Structures are given as structure tokens and as C-alpha cells.
Amino acid sequence: MLDLALSENIAALPTRDAALKRFGRRDARFRLLTLAAALLVVAIFLGIMVSLVTGALPALKAFGWGFLASSVWNPVTEKFGAFAAIYGTVVSAFLAMIIAVPLGIGIAIFLTELCPRALKRPIGIAIELLAGIPSIIYGIWGLFVFAPYFQVHVERGLIQVFGNIPYLQDLFAGPPYGIGMFTAALILSIMVLPFISAVTRDVFETVPHLLKEAAYGLGCTTWEVMWRIVLPFARSGVVGGAMLALGRALGETMAVTFVIGNAHHINESLLAPATTISATIANEFSEALGDRYVSSLIALGLILFAVTFVVLAVAQIMLKSLERRSGGKSA
Amino acid sequence: MKSVFNRLVGLAVGVALVGAVNVASAADLSGAGATFPYPIYAKWAEAYKKQTGIGLNYQAIGSGGGIAQIKAKTVDFGASDKPLSPGELDAAGLTQFPTVIGGVVPVANIPGIKPGELVLDGATLANICLGTVKFWDDASIKKLNSGVNLPHLAVLGVHRSDGSGTNFIFTNYLSKVSLAWAANVGAATSVEWPSGIGAKGNEGVAGNVKQTQGALGYVEYAYAKQNSLTYIRMINHDGKAVDPTADAFQAASAKTDWAHAPGFYVTLTNQPGANAWPIAGATFILVYKHPADVAKTKEVLNFFKWAYANGDDMAKSLDYVPLPATTVNAIGNSWRANIDASAVP
Numbered sequence: 001m002l003d004l005a006l007s008e009n010i011a012a013l014p015t016r017d018a019a020l021k022r023f024g025r026r027d028a029r030f031r032l033l034t035l036a037a038a039l040l041v042v043a044i045f046l047g048i049m050v051s052l053v054t055g056a057l058p059a060l061k062a063f064g065w066g067f068l069a070s071s072v073w074n075p076v077t078e079k080f081g082a083f084a085a086i087y088g089t090v091v092s093a094f095l096a097m098i099i100a101v102p103l104g105i106g107i108a109i110f111l112t113e114l115c116p117r118a119l120k121r122p123i124g125i126a127i128e129l130l131a132g133i134p135s136i137i138y139g140i141w142g143l144f145v146f147a148p149y150f151q152v153h154v155e156r157g158l159i160q161v162f163g164n165i166p167y168l169q170d171l172f173a174g175p176p177y178g179i180g181m182f183t184a185a186l187i188l189s190i191m192v193l194p195f196i197s198a199v200t201r202d203v204f205e206t207v208p209h210l211l212k213e214a215a216y217g218l219g220c221t222t223w224e225v226m227w228r229i230v231l232p233f234a235r236s237g238v239v240g241g242a243m244l245a246l247g248r249a250l251g252e253t254m255a256v257t258f259v260i261g262n263a264h265h266i267n268e269s270l271l272a273p274a275t276t277i278s279a280t281i282a283n284e285f286s287e288a289l290g291d292r293y294v295s296s297l298i299a300l301g302l303i304l305f306a307v308t309f310v311v312l313a314v315a316q317i318m319l320k321s322l323e324r325r326s327g328g329k330s331a
Numbered sequence: 332m333k334s335v336f337n338r339l340v341g342l343a344v345g346v347a348l349v350g351a352v353n354v355a356s357a358a359d360l361s362g363a364g365a366t367f368p369y370p371i372y373a374k375w376a377e378a379y380k381k382q383t384g385i386g387l388n389y390q391a392i393g394s395g396g397g398i399a400q401i402k403a404k405t406v407d408f409g410a411s412d413k414p415l416s417p418g419e420l421d422a423a424g425l426t427q428f429p430t431v432i433g434g435v436v437p438v439a440n441i442p443g444i445k446p447g448e449l450v451l452d453g454a455t456l457a458n459i460c461l462g463t464v465k466f467w468d469d470a471s472i473k474k475l476n477s478g479v480n481l482p483h484l485a486v487l488g489v490h491r492s493d494g495s496g497t498n499f500i501f502t503n504y505l506s507k508v509s510l511a512w513a514a515n516v517g518a519a520t521s522v523e524w525p526s527g528i529g530a531k532g533n534e535g536v537a538g539n540v541k542q543t544q545g546a547l548g549y550v551e552y553a554y555a556k557q558n559s560l561t562y563i564r565m566i567n568h569d570g571k572a573v574d575p576t577a578d579a580f581q582a583a584s585a586k587t588d589w590a591h592a593p594g595f596y597v598t599l600t601n602q603p604g605a606n607a608w609p610i611a612g613a614t615f616i617l618v619y620k621h622p623a624d625v626a627k628t629k630e631v632l633n634f635f636k637w638a639y640a641n642g643d644d645m646a647k648s649l650d651y652v653p654l655p656a657t658t659v660n661a662i663g664n665s666w667r668a669n670i671d672a673s674a675v676p
Contacts, residue, residue, distance in 0.1 A: 177543065
């Protein structure tokens with residue numbers, strides 16, 4: 001249909017130049033269309049930024065920089081500070097990454113290098129299904145199934161085992177509630193695991209067989225091939241997957257709010273209840289009365305934006321320097 | 332070509348129909364606000380529509396949202412779990428009235444203690460929530476429960492982490508019965524809790540209480556009843572121990588002096604009456620005193636007038652507590668006194 005139209009058009013035109021011009025105009029129109037699509041994203045981003053900033057201004061004016069440093073959160077006296085929520089957001093996401101990154105890479109290595117062919121698809125599909133579970137399900141499951149088990153079988157043990165070791169006894173102190181920072185980090189790590197393992201598996205599969213076979217031919221063990229050949233080759237992809245997961249962990253709301261305990265306090269113990277920025281907003285926004293309260297919640301959203309931006313920027317810089325260093329070494 | 336034409340015609344007819352439906356629904360009432368009364372408003376609306384043909388579009392977006400929407404005049408009425416103070420009402424030109432009563436029930440998980448076995452008074456409950464009473468065999472609890480075998484078990488407070496009318500009623504009660512609570516924490520839809528963990532929603536509080544020995548939490552009456560949780564009896568304003576029942580919530584409203592409560596600015600906590608449950612509260616509707624759309628406001632008041640007259644059984648079936656007749660009379664008087672006469676049915 002299209003071909004027909006094109007040849008008709010060409011036949012109808014007197015010269016070749018005119019046809020080319022016509023195609024050029026078409027391309028220009030197409031470029032404009034895609035440009036508009038791209039600009040739409042920028043416009044949405046700016047729109048969100050503007051509304052966040054204007055919404056947050058009353059709170060930021062009232063509390064100044066103290067908003068970032070204070071961990072008071074008192075809707076009755078209308079005194080608000082974001083520090084406890086920032087702390088909880090960063091620590092829970094960081095802990096989740098410590099757990100999920102090695103696990104995710106381990107899964108990807110098994111799937112690409114060691115897995116019997118018959119198991120490859122079932123395990124791969126199971127991981128992808130894990131990514132498809134809505135976060136509210138993780139929250140409910142975490143609260144009703146995981147937390148009671150964790151409370152009885154793990155937290156009590158942790159408190160006993162680390163009870164007399166300096167530092168660690170502070171990290172695992174207090175009554176075993178079942179819910180708290182550690183539980184939230186564990187649930188988060190399960191949630192982000194599919195992102196890391198799926199992305200990592202895909203990049204591992206792009207490693208040229210020639211490289212791997214050459215290494216095996218030289219007598220490398222599987223461990224050496226993974227550690228010296230595959231991981232360095234796929235490094236930026238692995239870090240990219242981890243960043244995707246970190247972004248999700250920082251912003252995760254529903255699952256976290258069910259299992260973190262929602263306390264605006266900073267506690268040394270990982271077993272104690274804490275809160276995150278997104279959990280606070282989800283909990284309190286709908287019934288927040290008063291301009292300063294609402295504005296403080298919007299300011300929290302702005303801070304989450306900034307935290308995510310800073311974390312991702314730092315990760316990018318780390319990745320760049322990693323590449324430069326390894327590039328220098330090989331040259 | 333013909334099929335495309337047919338499809339276009341079909342589409343046009345469809346659009347016209349949707350337009351017609353929209354025109355029909357323009358007569359519907361719109362409201363927004365509190366989530367707690369949403370099920371009963373929806374049930375009333377369904378029955379009302381069957382009788383009168385007038386529907387209600389109620390959006391349960393939370394009390395804060397409801398107040399903001401009625402102030403912005405995007406809805407015909409707002410709904411809030413927390414009553415606005417007379418000053419706030421005057422500033423916005425609004426008036427409010429209660430619709431149904433909800434109760435809040437403390438629940439606990441203590442090994443060997445059955446539902447209704449434990450009794451607490453307001454001061455002790457406040458001290459537990461403040462964290463000054465740390466164990467279930469504390470002298471102040473033992474004094475109220477002679478003959479009950481209380482274990483030496485740490486108390487873990489579980490509160491609602493999401494802002495809610497339940498939180499407001501509970502903290503309002505604690506503020507009334509404990510000076511320390513009023514001075515250090517206060518009453519609001521969410522407060523800075525001195526101790527314990529925050530759980531999301533009734534189901535979160537109930538779940539945490541069930542799972543943790545020594546836990547003390549509070550849930551809406553309907554939730555406690557439907558899930559047969561281990562509730563705690565309370566000693567009320569008159570010094571009597573009462574069970575949380577529908578009658579006890581109604582009793583909390585029966586003796587309330589609405590006539591001397593401008594704008595119904597009363598939370599039904601710690602009310603007098605031998606049978607009154609001390610932790611109760613009504614949920615409220617907000618309308619303009621001098622509405623721009625008189626006919627619409629009249630329809631809104633008609634709807635609630637109908638609900639007061641015919642909706643009690645529906646409310647009870649959902650474990651809400653209908654207002655006593657004295658309160659409904661006071662609402663009628665308030666309408667006539669505050670709202671433009673042309674808008675009052």
C-alpha cells in the first residue's frame with residue numbers, strides 16, 4: 001500500500017530533486033514528532049519539580065535547613081523534620097542492596113554458566129514472576145507470614161548470639177518485634193532481586209563465547225572465568241542493574257510501610273522500628289490537616305527526589321572512574 | 332468502506348449515549364472526604380437512588396482532602412472524621428453535623444487473658460501509651476484487675492501509622508484523661524508517638540497485636556467485632572466498667588449537650604452516662620451556611636434527612652452506630668439556625 005503510494009508519487013513528480021525534498025520534509029516532520037515525545041518527558045519532569053518546590057516552600061521557609069537535620073515529627077505542634085525519614089530510606093535501601101546484589105549476581109552466574117538446560121527456563125520465569133508481584137502483596141505477606149516467623153526463629157537468635165559482642169550487640173538490640181528496619185530491608189531485597197538478576201543475566205549472555213572459551217582453554221576454573229572475564233566485561237551492565245534496583249528500593253512504599261514499624265525515631269538497632277520518606281507520605285498525606293503539615297510531606301517528596309538523584313549521580317561517577325581505571329590498566 | 336462507516340455511526344451513537352448519561356448524572360450529589368464512613372454512605376446512596384433516582388458520588392479521599400474540596404467548592408459536601416472548630420467553620424462559612432458514630436476499642440495479646448477479661452481506666456491506658464507503665468503486671472493494672480492472673484510481660488504499644496479518624500478519637504480521649512498525654516503528645520489524626528510501633532490500617536494493628544505477646548493496640552469497633560479480637564473493657568466517665576457494644580457507643584452520644592456545642596464541635600470521648608463507652612466519636616459532614624447552589628445543598632440535606640430516618644438498620648448491618656433520636660433532633664435545629672432557610676428541607 002505504502003510502496004504503491006511512493007512509486008505513484010515519484011511518477012507524478014517532474015524531477016528527482018522534488019522527490020528528495022519531499023522525503024526530506026517527511027523526515028523533518030518525523031524528527032519533530034519524536035522530538036515532541038522526548039520533550040514531553042522533560043516537560044513532565046519540570047512540571048513535577050515545579051509543583052514539588054512550590055508545595056514544599058512553606059515548610060522549607062518555616063524550618064529552613066533545620067528541616068533536614070531535625071528528626072522531630074509532631075503534627076500536633078506542627079514541628080517537622082525529615083532526618084529520621086531520610087535515615088530510614090537510605091539505610092533500608094543500602095541494607096537491601098548489600099543482601100540483594102551478591103544474591104542476584106549469584107543467580108545470574110548460575111543461570112548463564114552452571115545451570116542444567118532443563119532448569120534454566122523454570123528458574124528464569126520464576127524470577128521474572130517475582131518482579132511482577134505487586135508491592136502490596138509483598139507488604140501483606142511480609143506482615144502476616146514473614147514477620148512472625150522472623151520474629152520467633154531469627155530475631156530472638158540474633159539478639160542472643162550478638163548479645164555480648166561490642167557494636168553488634170547495639171545493631172541487634174531490643175525486643176524482637178518481628179517488624180522493623182531489618183525486616184523491611186529483607187523484604188526490599190527480595191523485591192529488587194529480580195531486577196538485579198534479570199539484568200545481570202542478560203548482560204552476562206552478551207559476553208562473547210570466544211573470550212570464555214579461550215579462558216577455559218588456558219585452564220581457568222569456572223570461578224576464574226566468572227571473576228576475571230565475565231564480570232569485568234559485563235561490569236557496567238551489572239552496575240546498571242544494581243542502580244535500577246537501588247532506585248526501586250529508595251522509592252518503594254507499600255511493602256515497606258507494612259513491615260518497617262513507621263516510627264519517626266532513629267535507633268541504632270536494626271531490629272527497631274523506623275520509617276522511610278515514601279512510607280511517611282503514604283501513611284499521613286490523606287488525613288494531613290493544616291498547610292504546614294501538608295507542605296512538610298511534599299517537602300519530604302522533594303527530598304526523596306534529591307536523595308535518589310544524588311545516589312544515582314554518585315553511582316554514575318563511580319562507574320566512570322571504574323571504567324577509566326580498568327581502561328588504563330589494560331592499555 | 333461500508334463497515335468503517337457503520338463503525339463510525341456506532342461510535343457516534345455511543346458518544347451520544349455517554350453524553351446523555353452525563354447529563355442525567357448532573358443531578359447527582361457529589362461529596363468527598365473521610366474514608367471511615369465510606370461504606371455506609373455508599374450503602375445509603377444505593378438505597379436512596381432506588382427511591383428517588385438521585386445518586387451520590389462520594390470520593391473517600393481522606394478528611395484533609397474532603398475539607399480542601401469543600402473549601403474549593405468542587406463538591407456539594409465535604410466529610411471529615413475530625414470536627415472543625417467553630418473558628419475554622421466561621422472563617423470558611425461552613426457548618427457541620429454528625430452522621431454516624433464510630434467507636435475505638437483497645438485490644439491486647441496477653442497469654443491466658445480472654446476477650447473482656449481485662450479492665451483499664453483512661454489514666455492507666457494513657458500511661459501505657461506514654462511508656463511509663465512498662466509491664467502488664469504493673470501495680471496500676473493489678474489494682475484494676477484483682478483476681479486476674481497477669482504475667483510479667485513487657486507491653487508493646489501498636490498504633491495506627493496512617494493518619495486516621497481512629498487516631499484522632501483515641502488520642503483525643505487520652506488527652507482528656509491524662510494531663511501528661513495532653514501536654515506531651517496531644518490529639519490529632521497522627522501524633523508523635525512516645526513509644527511502640529506504627530502499623531498501617533486496622534488490619535496492620537490487629538495483625539501486629541495477634542503476632543506479638545504483650546501487645547496493646549486499638550482498632551475500629553467494626554473491625555474488633557468482626558475479627559473477635561481480645562478487647563479490653565474500659566472504665567468510663569461515671570466510673571463504671573463497660574463493654575464495647577453498639578448500645579454503649581450510642582449512650583456516649585445520648586447525654587451529650589449538643590445544644591451548648593456550637594457547630595457540633597464535640598468529640599464523644601469520655602462522655603457522661605453509666606453505660607457510655609468512653610472512646611467514641613462521630614464522623615461529620617461539612618456544607619456551606621450560605622450556599623451558592625441552594626437547590627444542591629437542599630438535596631444534600633434531604634439525603635441525610637432521609638438517612639437519619641431510614642438508614643439506621645443499614646448502619647447497624649455494617650457495624651456503625653446510628654445517632655440517637657435526641658442528636659438527630661439537634662441536627663435539625665442546627666440546620667434551621669445556621670443554613671439559609673431556602674436550602675433547608
